[in-house]
Amino acid sequence: MSDFLSWFKNAGGTLSPLVGITEFPGMSRGAIALDDIEEGFTLFTIPRNILLSTRTTELRKRLGEADWAALGSGWQPLIVSMMWEESRGNNSPWNGYLRDLPNQFDTLMFWSEEELAELQASTIKDKIGRTDAEQDYLENVYPIICRRSDVFDPALLGSHFSGERFHINGSRILSRSFHVEEWETEQASDHDGDPNHGSPANDNEDDDTVPTLIEHVEAEPSMEVDGNANESDEDEDKEQVDDVAMVPMADILNARYGCENAKLFYEKDVLRMISTKDIARGDQIWNTYGDPPNADLLRRYGHVDLIPMDNKESNASSPFPYENPADEVEIRADLLLDICLNNASESEKSQRTDVWLSLGGDDTFAIDKSDLLCKDMLRMIKYLSMTDEEVQDAVAKDKLPKGKPSGEILAKAIAVFQARLSQYTSSIEGDEGFLSAFTGPPNRLFNATFVRLCEKRLLKRAIEQGEAVLAQEGARSKGGKAKRPREEERELRRDRKKIKK
Incomplete structure (x- = not known):
């Protein structure tokens, strides 16, 4: 964790001394209030240029438009971008972030057939999509990885470009990404002079749709972002992969039904996680996933509320x-x-x-x-x-x-x-x-x-x-x-x- 924090701060991110990162029993790492925090307090800031997306990675340029398009629709280009950036090690500007991301998941994608059988008649089993993901990898991704040895080091095929790494990075996106549209300065013009203006973003695709980050002009009223990006059965194919981004630090916050006390807002060049309620010392800082049912929580994040x-x-x-x-x-x-x-x-x-x-x-x-x-x-x-x-x-x-x-x-x-x-x-x-x-x-x-x-x-x-x-x-x-x-x-x-x- 210390390596990630060093990377984050060196990249221009800020973390309030009132906020700590710790492990919570029964769930993953999260953020905690080290002292009483008032509503409207900036918990941390994230420079927009350290978001990891298909817009910010160099892979598209290295592959060229033909091979980039051949990767397919949906999240495949972003998944492959993350695999490639991770393979670059210290040469990747996101190395300190990628090394900190999880490699093991309790999401349904990684359950055995015996474990899935315990869900009995729940229809969530039909929404896992592992077979489709494996087909995408074998038909679209794997051939390009093998053909473009000038970009994808053949020696790293097993360690960084395998089907398993494809699933892992797909699960990272499913559980941790946000929807971030390109900046358009004219979006903020209608809200001049209103420092409290904000619009809730949509949830991941859930009804797996990715929560939308709504931009605003620098020094103008901020727009809020709810939850993490999630894929929805109907909207996933329609979503522009360029709008899906990994957001360092923001993806550390956990979520639980009815507990949200912080939201992500952003200005032109920086994103801010701001408390939406008073938070007492020792309390966990919660973002929101949009309050989905437990079956979807289990599929996307590997836990239940x-x-x-x-x-x-x-x-x-x-x-x-x-x-x-x-x-x-x-x-x-x-x-x-x-x-x-x-x-x-x-x-x-x-x-x-x-x-x-x-x-x-x-x-x-x-x-x-x-x-x-x-x-x-x-x-x-x-x-x-x-x-x-x-x-x-x-x-x-x-x-x-x-x-x-x-x-x-x-x-x-x-x-x-x-x-x-x-x-x-x-x-x-x-x-x-x-x-x-x-x-x-x-x-x-x-x-x-x-x-x-x-x-x-x-x-x-x-x-x-x-x-x-x-x-x-x-x-x-x-x-x-x-x-x-x-x-x-x-x-x-x-x-x-x-x-x-």
């Missing part, structure tokens, strides 16, 4: 009352087709799906605490219950149907939740018992168990909420149509008038 459940949420009989409030569980449209069109042929299911997607419907639905019954999923259930004539009418109007949580629609939704829950092979009680008896820092088995537990809890809550709504609906049907409060008030007024007469 354990947040004590609210009293309303916590069951007195639960031996492990922890959660991540941002957790979600995904349900794919295929399961809805199996439940709602169980007697239809595969051809009929395919036709219905094609029309649904053409109308803008989703093929995956996320259940979370804020929308347990998932309005979008209810709409698809409603759509799947429509006649062919009703579907044609929806197509003519280019409009998806509304799905109200009632009657047959809700009953089918409950059946979908139950079917999704049955895809997990362990019970909620068994997982809670294992986690509550676990000792020591969380390991891969602990994290996998916690991810699947929280997903199953959401499904159980969705089932319970659906059944409660159906029960209320049944009670109303037995006792007659329930009256709305305004109707009851009008009736009371009429009765009073009759009494007066």
Whole structure:
């Protein structure tokens, strides 16, 4: 760490004496307040010219445009740039930084098949992308490394340019990078005279999109940067690799749900990490990853957030009352087709799906605490219950149907939740018992168990909420149509008038 700090300061970076770097039990190295820190205090500054990106490395110039383009789209050019800079040793201006970066990860990319199996039915396993990454390396990167021996030293193929180093540097980018657009001075003109102006940046691509660093003119109001760069399944291919950068010192800060107390801002030539709250002596300094669910945290960063459940949420009989409030569980449209069109042929299911997607419907639905019954999923259930004539009418109007949580629609939704829950092979009680008896820092088995537990809890809550709504609906049907409060008030007024007469 001392070598990195020396490199950082020699490169023009500054670190406040109120900030220390230390190891935190159960997580990686992070920043700590050595004394009380007030809101708005500059914790450290980073010269813009020490960011490592495809704009700042010389590799593009050394390779030439043809071979540079042949590296492919996405993050491949930046990954190869980091591999090349690392191979240069002391000749690289980032040597002191690269030597300090991690070489081991607990992210899902590096889990064995047996370890991944512990995630059971979590769909996060399908988002790891190791097979695609290996294909990118073998088809695009490896041939250029072998052909351009004038740039890539053949003697370093095993130590610096292997497929494993490709994965490691890709994981470094996934877990530590930021989105940094080119400087445009005119961006700040609309905010002259407002020293407190700031705009939150977007998160990594998460919904893996990289958090955006928004620039401002020197001595003008700064714009804030939230979180680290992350890759999102839909946005990763669209993102310009030139906008992704490794930001020394800023990537040391850890993050945890609801704990953010610092954000990264930048001016024309320097980035500043500024406290957004008062920070007490001894407290950790937290950045933000945008509060993703634990499954995504595990995939990108190799850890999970354990947040004590609210009293309303916590069951007195639960031996492990922890959660991540941002957790979600995904349900794919295929399961809805199996439940709602169980007697239809595969051809009929395919036709219905094609029309649904053409109308803008989703093929995956996320259940979370804020929308347990998932309005979008209810709409698809409603759509799947429509006649062919009703579907044609929806197509003519280019409009998806509304799905109200009632009657047959809700009953089918409950059946979908139950079917999704049955895809997990362990019970909620068994997982809670294992986690509550676990000792020591969380390991891969602990994290996998916690991810699947929280997903199953959401499904159980969705089932319970659906059944409660159906029960209320049944009670109303037995006792007659329930009256709305305004109707009851009008009736009371009429009765009073009759009494007066």
